[in-house]
Amino acid sequence: MRVLWFTNIAIGEAPDLMGSTRNIFGGWLDGMFGQFSDTDGVEVSVAFPLKDPVPAITGDSATYYSFRSGPLGQEPVSGIVDSIRDILSDAQPDIVHVFGTESQHVVTVLRLCQELRIPALLQMQGLMGSITKHFTGWLPDKVTRRATLPERVLKRSTQHHLDNFRAAGELESEALGLAKHVLGHTTYDRAWASQVTPSATYHHAEETLRQVFYGNDRWSPNLCDRYSLLVSQASVPYKGAHIAISAMPIILRSFPDAVLYIAGPNPVGSGSLMQRIRRSGYGWYLSRLIKRCALSDKVKFVGALDQSAMRDRYLQSHVFLSCSSIENESNSVSEAKILGVPVVASYVGGVTDRIRHGVTGFHYQGDAPYMLAHFAMEIFSNDKLALNLGSEARADAVLRHDRQRNLNRILEIYRTVLLSPGYESEVSNGE
Structure with missing residues (x-):
């Protein structure tokens, strides 16, 4: 053929x-x-x-x-x-x-x-x-x-x-x-x-999925950076990075060591004159939101990562967040699942097929950052829950993918x- x-x-x-x-x-x-x-x-x-x-x-x-x-x-x-x-x-x-x-x-x-x-x-x-x-x-x-x-x-x-x-x-x-x-x-x-x-x-x-995610790597609450959250990208509004950033002040009240990591191209940039000129409207909004919420040391852009570096970033994270206002088959959710990383995801599009609420992760109402914060904190405060979610998610992903x-x-x-x-x-x- x-x-x-x-x-x-x-x-x-x-x-x-x-x-x-x-x-x-x-x-x-x-x-x-x-x-x-x-x-x-x-x-x-x-x-x-x-x-x-x-x-x-x-x-x-x-x-x-x-x-x-x-x-x-x-x-x-x-x-x-x-x-x-x-x-x-x-x-x-x-x-x-x-x-x-x-x-x-x-x-x-x-x-x-x-x-x-x-x-x-x-x-x-x-x-x-x-x-x-x-x-x-x-x-x-x-x-x-x-x-x-x-x-x-x-x-x-x-x-x-x-x-x-x-x-x-x-x-x-x-x-x-x-x-x-x-x-x-x-x-x-x-x-x-x-x-x-x-x-x-x-x-x-x-x-x-990508080849590197079929290895023997497994997430553990004892090996991750505790109270760290990961979003896979922030280049366009529908990926919902602003929702994750808006949830951070709520999370920080109970978990002051929490940090949000954002992978992918940095829409905010370094702050140089040229990058400020080239910054998108959405990049300006994120920059001002971070400043308004006093999160300059709590939101870290880690740049575009190859598959090995992205795998490592998943494993270092305490919770993976999918904050999109729409997605089809979210490869990021599936990659997190197959590693056993606890997932909190907006209830949108094809992601509704990928997460069973309370079993393989948590869903939240997409425009409600306070609910994202609630479920992230549930995972932060309960290692047994985190391990159960990760184990069920991995079992589902291994079969599905x-x-x-x-x-x-x-x-x-x-x-x-x-x-x-x-x-x-x-x-x-x-x-």
């Missing part, structure tokens, strides 16, 4: 072969790709957008293709149709697997697959159309509307980000409308797909798509 993946980032050997930077957030794709490239009877090729595309390169594991694409939410770049047509012609896939719904190239890929009668599977990840409905994450209206002159010039205000997401959501709706087969992971994305593209066939599969089972499920879905009406001739030619 010849499979062509369209991903949003370079994976596998491609960054080294093509001289591009490896995206630290794509480790789960690398892990999944490694499994497929080692599977007998499956030949995988990968295509992805690159600022400066290069000719196809064949490595030890796959052939890699690159094509030019543009920023999120903007019109497709010229020449993209011919580029993708050439890739499809060269790869000669039996099936195309498209990861993500929001990028410029997705609509082009699906249209060409229809034209060339190539079976295609569209995998839902973050759903932009839904995210735009919850993007501001309970921010005050004045923050959403605020934009300084540098923000307007650099297009970094909250409204600019929302406009980009909304435009990407329109592309996503078009892509879902073209898809005959969609792949999802949660009740949330199944509901969204059924309403946006009711005629498409929905296929369910669980996610495979089993790599071999998930690989088998994806291959089963491929075979189902290949045997679906309209593709019978491709099956006989491709297998």
